[in-house]
Amino acid sequence: MSTQEMEQLVQREYKDGFVTNIESETLPPGLDExxxxxxxxxxxxxxxxxxxxxKAYRQWLKMTPPSWAHLxxxxxxxxxxxxxxxxxxxxxxxxxxDEVDPKLLETYEKLGIPLHERAALAGVxxxxxFDSVSVVTTFKAELLEAGVVFCSISEAIRDYPELVKRYLxxxxxxxxxxxxxxxxAVFTDGSFVYVPEGVVCPMELSTxxxxxxxxxxxxxxxxxxxxxxxxxxxxxxxxxxxxDENQLHAAVVELVALEDAYIKYSTVQNWYPGDxxxxxxxxxxxxxxxxxxxxxxxxxxxxxxxxxxxxxKYPSCVLRGKDSIGEFYSVAVTxxxxxxxxxxxxxxxxxxxxxxxxxxxxxxxxxxQAYRGQVKVGPRAKGAxxxxxxxxxxIGDQCGAHTFPxxxxxxxxxxxxxxxxxxxxxEDQLFYCRARGISExxxxxxxxxxxxxxxxxELPMEFAVEAEALLNVTLEGAVG
Amino acid sequence: MSEDVKRFLDRLSERSANRGPExxxxxxxRQAGAARFEALGFPHRRVEEWKYTDVRNIARxxxxxxxxxxxxxxxxxxxxxxxxxxxxxxxxxxxxxxxSDLADLPDGVQLLPLSQALENNHEAVGGPLGRLTGVDFxxxxxxxxxxxxxxxxxxLAPRTVxxxxxxxxxxxRAGEQPVMSHPRILIEAGARSEAxxxxxxxxxxxxxxxxxxxxxxxxxxxxxxxxxxxxxSPEQDSHVASMHMELRRDSRFTSxxxxxxxxxxRNDLVSELNGEGAEVIYQGLFHAQGRQHVDNHTLxxxxxxxxxxxxxxxxxxxxxARGVYNSKVVVKRDSSKIVAEQHSANLLLSDRAEIDTKPxxxxxxxxxxxxxxxxxxxxDEEAVFALRSRGIDEQTxxxxxxxxxxxxxxxxxxxxxxxxxxxxxVAGKLPDRYHLAGLVExxxxxxxx
Numbered sequence: 008m009s010t011q012e013m014e015q016l017v018q019r020e021y022k023d024g025f026v027t028n029i030e031s032e033t034l035p036p037g038l039d040e041x042x043x044x045x046x047x048x049x050x051x052x053x054x055x056x057x058x059x060x061x062k063a064y065r066q067w068l069k070m071t072p073p074s075w076a077h078l079x080x081x082x083x084x085x086x087x088x089x090x091x092x093x094x095x096x097x098x099x100x101x102x103x104x105d106e107v108d109p110k111l112l113e114t115y116e117k118l119g120i121p122l123h124e125r126a127a128l129a130g131v132x133x134x135x136x137f138d139s140v141s142v143v144t145t146f147k148a149e150l151l152e153a154g155v156v157f158c159s160i161s162e163a164i165r166d167y168p169e170l171v172k173r174y175l176x177x178x179x180x181x182x183x184x185x186x187x188x189x190x191x192a193v194f195t196d197g198s199f200v201y202v203p204e205g206v207v208c209p210m211e212l213s214t215x216x217x218x219x220x221x222x223x224x225x226x227x228x229x230x231x232x233x234x235x236x237x238x239x240x241x242x243x244x245x246x247x248x249x250x251d252e253n254q255l256h257a258a259v260v261e262l263v264a265l266e267d268a269y270i271k272y273s274t275v276q277n278w279y280p281g282d283x284x285x286x287x288x289x290x291x292x293x294x295x296x297x298x299x300x301x302x303x304x305x306x307x308x309x310x311x312x313x314x315x316x317x318x319x320k321y322p323s324c325v326l327r328g329k330d331s332i333g334e335f336y337s338v339a340v341t342x343x344x345x346x347x348x349x350x351x352x353x354x355x356x357x358x359x360x361x362x363x364x365x366x367x368x369x370x371x372x373x374x375x376q377a378y379r380g381q382v383k384v385g386p387r388a389k390g391a392x393x394x395x396x397x398x399x400x401x402i403g404d405q406c407g408a409h410t411f412p413x414x415x416x417x418x419x420x421x422x423x424x425x426x427x428x429x430x431x432x433x434e435d436q437l438f439y440c441r442a443r444g445i446s447e448x449x450x451x452x453x454x455x456x457x458x459x460x461x462x463x464x465e466l467p468m469e470f471a472v473e474a475e476a477l478l479n480v481t482l483e484g485a486v487g
Numbered sequence: 488m489s490e491d492v493k494r495f496l497d498r499l500s501e502r503s504a505n506r507g508p509e510x511x512x513x514x515x516x517r518q519a520g521a522a523r524f525e526a527l528g529f530p531h532r533r534v535e536e537w538k539y540t541d542v543r544n545i546a547r548x549x550x551x552x553x554x555x556x557x558x559x560x561x562x563x564x565x566x567x568x569x570x571x572x573x574x575x576x577x578x579x580x581x582x583x584x585x586x587s588d589l590a591d592l593p594d595g596v597q598l599l600p601l602s603q604a605l606e607n608n609h610e611a612v613g614g615p616l617g618r619l620t621g622v623d624f625x626x627x628x629x630x631x632x633x634x635x636x637x638x639x640x641x642x643l644a645p646r647t648v649x650x651x652x653x654x655x656x657x658x659x660r661a662g663e664q665p666v667m668s669h670p671r672i673l674i675e676a677g678a679r680s681e682a683x684x685x686x687x688x689x690x691x692x693x694x695x696x697x698x699x700x701x702x703x704x705x706x707x708x709x710x711x712x713x714x715x716x717x718x719x720s721p722e723q724d725s726h727v728a729s730m731h732m733e734l735r736r737d738s739r740f741t742s743x744x745x746x747x748x749x750x751x752x753r754n755d756l757v758s759e760l761n762g763e764g765a766e767v768i769y770q771g772l773f774h775a776q777g778r779q780h781v782d783n784h785t786l787x788x789x790x791x792x793x794x795x796x797x798x799x800x801x802x803x804x805x806x807x808a809r810g811v812y813n814s815k816v817v818v819k820r821d822s823s824k825i826v827a828e829q830h831s832a833n834l835l836l837s838d839r840a841e842i843d844t845k846p847x848x849x850x851x852x853x854x855x856x857x858x859x860x861x862x863x864x865x866x867d868e869e870a871v872f873a874l875r876s877r878g879i880d881e882q883t884x885x886x887x888x889x890x891x892x893x894x895x896x897x898x899x900x901x902x903x904x905x906x907x908x909x910x911x912x913v914a915g916k917l918p919d920r921y922h923l924a925g926l927v928e929x930x931x932x933x934x935x936x
Contacts, residue, residue, distance in 0.1 A: 075535065386838055401853035404823070410848040414861060419835035422864035429850045429857040
C-alpha cells in the first residue's frame with residue numbers, strides 16, 4: 008500500500024457524521040439512586056421495575072470494570088454521563104410516518120435510509136429508536152394480527168409486565184458483568200419481541216438506532232422471546248453522528264428460544280469510530296446472549312462491525328436444550344485507531360448440541376482487533392459438536408490482529424475443531440486479478456468481500472447489500 | 488505474607504545459614520529472587536496464566552531440601568534410558584557423581600554441575616545465569632532463583648558437534664518427608680555447534696516431591712539444538728518448569744516435550760526468535776490418567792523478520808485427568824515475513840477428563856502467514872471400521888489408533904530409545920479395555936499384510 012493511499016485513508020472523514028438539533032429533555036450528568044428513580048418515574052414504571060433497577064445499581068457499585076480485554080482506553084467517568092435524554096412530547100408520539108418530525112426523516116435521508124420507502128417496499132417493520140425513546144413503530148397492527156408483539160421495552164413493561172418479569176434478566180442477570188449491571192440500572196429503551204407458540208413472524212423485524220443528543224450514553228435493552236416452534240428474524244443497524252466526546256454505549260440483548268424455536272439476530276454496526284487520532288468515537292460495550300432453552304432450538308448471531316472506537320462485544324449462546332444449535336457469524340472491520348475485542352461464547356450444556364463460529368476480522372491502519380471466543384462443553388453435553396473458524400486479514404504494517412480462543416472440553420464424545428489464520432491479502436491473488444485487467448482497488452474489494460462471503464451469506468438480503476457497501480466504504484483507500 | 492510463602496522462605500533461611508563462602512553476586516541474585524517471591528506469592532486461578540491450574544497442593548506442601556544423593560544403583564539402572572551418553576544425574580536436586588558419566592567429554596564441551604561452576608565462579612555462569620529467566624517471569628521462577636545452587640551447566644564451543652546425546656537425569660526418591668528441589672539448567676550453544684540434550688525426570692513410584700526447574704538455553708548463530716524432555720515422574724510428584732530459549736541468526740531449536748508422569752505438571756516454554764532465519768519447533772505429547780494434571784504453555788516471540796515457528800501438541804486424557812494447552816505466537820511490529828503454525832489435537836478417553844486449550848495469536852505485522860488448528864474429539868470411526876473389517880476386534884482397533892495418534896509426534900523423534908520408551912509408556916497407560924496384549928500381534932499382522 009502506498010503512503011499516499013494510507014494518508015487518504017487516514018484523512019477520510021466519517022460519512023454519516025452530523026447532528027440533528029431536536030430539543031431533548033436531558034438529565035444533567037451524574038448517576039445515583041435518584042437518577043434511576045427519575046428514569047423509572049419518567050417511564051411510568053411499576054414499583055417492581057424500580058426495585059429491579061436499584062438492585063442492579065447496588066451490585067454495579069460493588070463491581071470493577073473488566074480489564075482483561077485487549078483494549079486501551081482511558082477510564083470512563085460514569086458521573087460525567089447523562090443517563091436520560093428523550094425527545095420532547097413523549098405523550099403524542101406519531102402514529103404514522105406523516106406525523107414523524109420532518110427533521111428525523113431528514114436524518115434518515117442523510118443516512119441513505121429512506122424509511123418510508125424501505126418500510127413499504129421491503130415490508131419491514133421499523134421500530135426506530137431516536138435517542139432513547141421509540142418514536143415510530145410501524146406495522147404494529149399487522150404483527151399483532153399474527154400474534155407477534157413488537158414494541159419498545161418501556162411499553163412492554165407497561166403492557167406485558169408478566170412476560171417482562173419472567174424473562175428480563177433471565178439470560179443476562181443484573182450482575183452478569185460490569186456493563187450489564189450498569190445497563191440494568193439505567194436502561195432507557197430498546198425493543199421487545201414476543202413470538203407466541205407456532206408463529207413464524209411474517210416479516211423481518213428491524214430497529215435503527217441513532218445516538219443523538221451530545222454527552223448521553225445509550226443503554227438499550229432488547230428482549231426477544233420465541234415460544235415453542237416460533238421463528239423470528241431481527242435486524243439491528245446503527246449509525247451515529249460525529250461528535251467530540253467519547254460516548255458510552257452499553258446495551259444488553261437477551262434472546263430466549265424455547266422448543267424448536269429459531270431466532271436469527273443480525274447486526275450491522277457503524278457507530279462513529281472517532282477521528283484520525285481516535286478521538287470522539289463511540290465506546291461500545293455490549294452484552295448479547297441467547298439462551299436455547301428448548302430442545303432443538305436455534306439461535307443465530309450475525310454481525311458486521313465496522314464502527315466504534317472501542318468494541319467490547321461477545322454475542323453468546325447457552326445451549327441448554329437437547330440438540331439445540333448456536334451460530335455466530337461475524338465480520339469485524341477496524342481502521343484508523345479503532346480497537347475491537349469481540350468474539351463469542353458457546354456453552355454446550357445439553358446433549359447433541361451443535362455450534363458454528365465463523366469470524367472474519369479485517370484490521371487496517373493503526374487498528375487493533377482481537378477475536379476472543381470460548382467454547383465450553385460440559386460433562387453432560389454428549390455428542391456436542393463445534394466448528395470454529397477465525398481468520399484475520401491485515402492491511403498495513405501498523406495494525407494488529409489477535410486471536411484468543413478458549414476451548415474447555417469436558418466430554419469425551421464432544422468434537423471440537425478450531426482453525427485460525429492470520430495473513431495479508433495474497434500477493435498472488437492480487438497479481439492474478441491485476442493480470443486480468445482488474446484495478447487494484449476493485450481487486451482488493453473483491454478479495455476482501457470473498458474473504459467475508461461466508462458471513463455475508465448469512466445476512467438477510469437487505470443487510471447483505473448494505474454490509475458489502477459499508478465494507479467497501481470503510482476500507483476505502485486502506486488497501487492497495 | 489501468607490503462611491505458605493513464609494514456610495518456603497523459612498526453608499530458605501535455614502539453607503542460607505548453612506552455606507559456605509560463595510561469590511557475592513550469587514547471594515545478591517538469590518535475595519532478589521526471594522524478595523520477588525515474597526511479593527508475588529503463589530499464583531492463584533484468578534491470574535490468567537494460571538486460570539486452569541491450581542497450585543495449592545504445592546503451596547501447602549511441607550517440602551524440605553534433600554541433604555544427600557543416595558540412590559540404589561540397581562533402581563537407577565532400571566529407570567535410566569539405555570543410552571550411551573554424557574550424563575549428569577541429580578537425586579532430589581543433589582548432584583550424584585556416581586550415577587553420572589563425565590568421562591570422554593569431547594573437546595569444546597563443558598558439562599558440569601552448577602554447584603561446581605558456582606564454587607569456581609566459572610565464566611559460564613556469572614553473566615548468563617538469570618539473563619533469560621528473570622525473577623519477574625513467575626513466582627516459581629523467583630522461588631527457583633531464591634534457592635538456586637544446583638543444576639547443570641552445558642557450554643558448547645563454536646563449531647562443536649557432539650555425537651553422543653547429553654542426558655540430564657533427575658531422580659525423585661520416596662521418603663518420609665517430601666522434598667523439593669530447584670534445579671537450574673544453563674545451556675550455551677556456540678555458533679554452528681550441534682547437540683542433543685535429553686532431560687529425563689523419573690523416580691521411585693511412591694515419591695511425592697516437588698521439582699521447580701528453570702532452564703535457560705542460548706543458541707548462537709547457526710547452532711542446532713534438539714531438546715527432549717521426558718517426564719516420567721512418579722504420579723504424586725509435582726513438577727513446575729520454565730524453559731527460556733534465545734535464538735540468534737539461523738539457529739534452530741527443536742523441543743520434544745513428552746509428558747507421561749507427574750501428578751501436577753506445569754511447563755512454560757518461551758522462545759525469543761531474535762535473528763533472521765531462526766527457527767523453533769515445539770513438539771509435544773502428553774498422556775494423563777487418574778487425577779493427573781498436565782499444563783503446557785508455549786510462547787514464541789517473533790522478534791526479528793524472517794523467523795519461523797512450528798508447533799504440534801497432542802494430548803491423550805483418560806479417567807479424571809485434566810490437560811491444559813496454551814500456546815501463543817507473538818509477532819512484533821517490525822517482524823515481517825513470518826511463518827508460524829500451531830497445531831493441537833486432543834483425544835478424550837473418558838467423560839470425566841477435561842482439556843482446556845487456548846491457541847493464541849498476537850500479530851502486529853501484516854506480512855505474516857500464521858495459522859493454528861486445534862481439535863478435540865474421539866478416534867475416527869471410519870478408521871475403527873477399516874481395522875475391524877480386517878478382523879481386528881474393536882477394542883484392539885481403538886488401542887492401535889490411539890497409539891497411532893501419539894505416533895504422529897513420536898515419528899519425529901530421532902532417538903529410537905526415546906521413541907520406543909514413550910510408545911511403550913503410552914501403550915502401558917492405555918485402559919485395560921484396549922486389549923493390550925493383542926496390540927503388538929495386531930500391529931505385526933498389519934505390517935505383514
